[in-house]
Amino acid sequence: xxxVTQSPTHLIKTRGQQVTLRCSxxxxxxxxxxxxxxxxxxxxxxxxxxxxxxxxxxNFPPRFSGLQFPNYSSELNVNALELDDSALYLCxxxxxxxxxxxxxxxxxxxxx
Amino acid sequence: xxxxxxxSEVTAVEGAIVQINCTYQTSGFYGLSWxxxxxxxxxxxxxxxxxxxxxxxxxxxxxxxxxxSYGYLLLQELQMKDSASYFxxxxxxxxxxxxxxxxxxxxxxx
Numbered sequence: 001x002x003x004v005t006q007s008p009t010h011l012i013k014t015r016g017q018q019v020t021l022r023c024s025x026x027x028x029x030x031x032x033x034x035x036x037x038x039x040x041x042x043x044x045x046x047x048x049x050x051x052x053x054x055x056x057x058x059n060f061p062p063r064f065s066g067l068q069f070p071n072y073s074s075e076l077n078v079n080a081l082e083l084d085d086s087a088l089y090l091c092x093x094x095x096x097x098x099x100x101x102x103x104x105x106x107x108x109x110x111x112x
Numbered sequence: 113x114x115x116x117x118x119x120s121e122v123t124a125v126e127g128a129i130v131q132i133n134c135t136y137q138t139s140g141f142y143g144l145s146w147x148x149x150x151x152x153x154x155x156x157x158x159x160x161x162x163x164x165x166x167x168x169x170x171x172x173x174x175x176x177x178x179x180x181s182y183g184y185l186l187l188q189e190l191q192m193k194d195s196a197s198y199f200x201x202x203x204x205x206x207x208x209x210x211x212x213x214x215x216x217x218x219x220x221x222x
Binding site: 002033040045048056092101103105 | 160
């Protein structure tokens, strides 16, 4: 167990809708990263938050946005859902810029 | 941009040794990590190399050659529970934003 939790576990949405995924990091972990993992592929970096500010972003459009809160929780928001957004969404937390990231179990999003 | 190459599948028998290679092309490099992911599970950290050489952690070892843009994960005394996907991941110059390879699916047979 990594101490990182995510909710919900599974989610089904319709194309064009909006979704919010949640992550609760380990206490004291002030850095959280979000990844998208398509079936059979490696995780792709979406963005990272450090002390509630975006600290880096991967090659994802602006309809992917996030928030980090002082209580070590964070959110990933996706607007105007597309079929290709169907994937496992993982959050990972760490302390500062430490190399070891602790992943949550993920949210499986299906867009129909 | 960044790209990582690793074999898609490897099969080995229980008790054997297996090496999973990873080559990378990056615009910035800070270190190489390895993660294990069982089906339906979350990636879990195995090892990290920032400098050339071998890092050993129990049955698992990881090697890095920065000049060759190459690393490998070595798994010894394979057990059935080692059947999983293994990902190499490059840390960019900012240190902690990971670019993952496509993963190597390891199947351990009795």
